[in-house]
Amino acid sequence: MHTAARRMDVDQAASDLRSRTLSDIPRSLDRLIYLASMRDYNTGLYYHDGLASRFTQEVACEALADCHREAFAQLVSCSLRELVGQMEEYIHSTHTSARDFVTAWRKLEPYRVAVPVETDPIAASFLFSSFKIALAVLEARLHSAPAGPSA
């Protein structure tokens, strides 16, 4: 009974998060990065003050984890063309030079720490591999395009 009530709270919190915050972040790549940034690297717990004040810290944490898994699943189901497109738009939104972005992402592979915990290893491995290919596609586009100061 208690578990069912808690699950209802989590669902309500997740719905609240989707309507208030995530609706402003249309791309699943941006959502994945945003939700990963809500997680404490030392504990694996998610924090969101606004959500925690409306519900409880535990419920907010579970709701954020649910939405994180959802964003991950959405990104895994994207085609390579869509992933490249999302990365281009993400670069544009960060106002970073595309060359700098591609170089940094190839070296640091930040997407590796952006996946939810207890993710299926094959799905995670597939997504990492797709990121690697997408970065190579973007780099090839940069090489073929005339050198410019920005993305």
Next chain:
Amino acid sequence: MITLIFFLAVAALLFSSLFFLARRKPRAEGGSFALIEARQALNALQSGLLPVELVKRIFAQEDWEFVRSEAPKPVRILFMEERKKTALLWIDEVRVQVRNLQRFHRGSARSYARLNPRVELELALSFAALLSACRLLRVLVYVGGPYAAPRMIGAMANAAARTCEISERSLAFLNAAQMGMLDGRPAGHATR
């Protein structure tokens, strides 16, 4: 007299054997660990490895079409290497989980009266066919790349999913609550 002593000795031996056999605790063949492993293998296959969306994405032809039309040769080579690596990883993982499930059924079929021998035989044949298909598919993908046998991948994934369903029905008496207790976790958290 000697004959009488001999028969008395034999009777005593038989009686003591019966006594020890009756006192022996029933052996928990398979044990809770094997049950958990079987359930985990089922979950790994059903929710991690065999969902149609994931299999479709790993072997998606449209990704190759995109790379072929958009990217230069080094990227095309990278794409093929990466997809081949993922495909082999997927096949290996399916094989490992099928073998885990097979090991459980092989070891436990005789221990649980509620397992149907006919279903277990059907499962044994399915496991053997699946493992052979995995081996063949691995060779084909290793030699010919990720798009070497698209129909076989689909057929194998479907066959594995069907085998999982039969196995799940066969193990239905080990419901989530029991698995949760065995696992030392509350019901509903027995997955993976």
